[in-house]
Amino acid sequence: MxxxxxxxxxxxxxxxxxxxxxxxxxxxxxxxxxxxxxxxxxxxxxxxxxxxxxxxxxxxxxxxxxxxxxxxxxxxxxxxxxxxxxxxxxxxxxxxxxxxxxxxxxxxxxxxxxxxxxxxxxxxxxxxxxxxxxxxxxxxxxxxxxxxxxxxxxxxRVLADVGLLGMPNAGKSTLIAAISNARPKIAEYPFTTLHPNLGVVRVGPEQSFVVADIPGLIEGAAEGAGLGHQFLRHLQRTRLLLHLIDIAPFDDGVDPVAQAKAIVAELKKYSEDLYAKPRWLVLNKLDMVPAEERAARVKDIVKRLKWKGPVFEVSALAREGLEPLVRACFEHVASVKAPPPEVVDPRFDGPPVE
Missing domain, CATH: 2.70.210.12 (GTP1/OBG domain)
Structure with missing residues (x-):
């Protein structure tokens, strides 16, 4: 459809x-x-x-x-x-x-x-x-x-708690299929996702949140390049953004850090409010990096991005590291949804005494 x-x-x-x-x-x-x-x-x-x-x-x-x-x-x-x-x-x-x-x-x-x-x-x-x-x-x-x-x-504008950001082929569709009931089209070529996909992530009994996957962003998206700019509005109601980065080694010399910085710049051009939302870093395709090189590669990406927020190392295809990510997302969403604590006036110690 x-x-x-x-x-x-x-x-x-x-x-x-x-x-x-x-x-x-x-x-x-x-x-x-x-x-x-x-x-x-x-x-x-x-x-x-x-x-x-x-x-x-x-x-x-x-x-x-x-x-x-x-x-x-x-x-x-x-x-x-x-x-x-x-x-x-x-x-x-x-x-x-x-x-x-x-x-x-x-x-x-x-x-x-x-x-x-x-x-x-x-x-x-x-x-x-x-x-x-x-x-x-x-x-x-x-x-x-x-x-x-x-x-x-x-x-x-879809109502989702968590939104996925990333370049084409960063593994967003694979991730949403691994953690939720969504079944998006997954292929090896870029721009497989042509429209937003919503999935419900079940954490436990009566514990769930909604995640949204939009088409991948590319440099120049704020000026109309690619497909993702058409659907960025769907992330404006989210409470948390997950920025997916493909850390698998590239043969053509593509730098994932430069790509990540380009997406952040496009996000800021599109909307200051969207740029100011909480954003976590998710390093995907960990299974494609040799075990002895993973720690150094992750450290290098985080250092070059000057990242200060939470970082998660996952493999959506192999379903590695997903449980801590899902649990952390749910706790964040639940804390944002929770009503503010009732403020009690310290001068009021109880009902008035007659």
Missing amino acids: KFVDEVTIDVAAGNGGAGCVSFRREKFIPFGGPNGGDGGRGGSVWAVADLNLNTLIDYRYARRHEARNGEQGRGSDQFGAAADDIVLRMPVGTIISDAETGEVIAELLEPDEKVLIAKGGDGGFGNLHFKSSTNRAPRQRTLGWPGEQKKLKLEL
């Missing part, structure tokens, strides 16, 4: 039905008075967060969504029927904004969260509403109010 994370749609709520001008006419009751009913309310447009969706592909071609108009009022005190609302189901993490002004209307962050995005127009008043002691035969009515019409931009 094609991954779509940004679309523009048009939504139109229904107009309210017009009120009715009518008078009661029955045998022996020639002047029964006004009995024109009100018009019905137009249908509204709602957005609902659906946990079973992970892409906006449904709105790639269905760009126009209209609710029905309310019915007109009728005689004999009959009010027009209200039109049904329409519900647009969207993935959790969707940002709904006005395409013309850029104003954010809503963010769907919780499953089954429901947001009104276009309100239907109210129905008009029939002449029954204008009856008074001085106006016993009113012929006034009002038309229905128009429904809201908007051009909306839908932008999906």
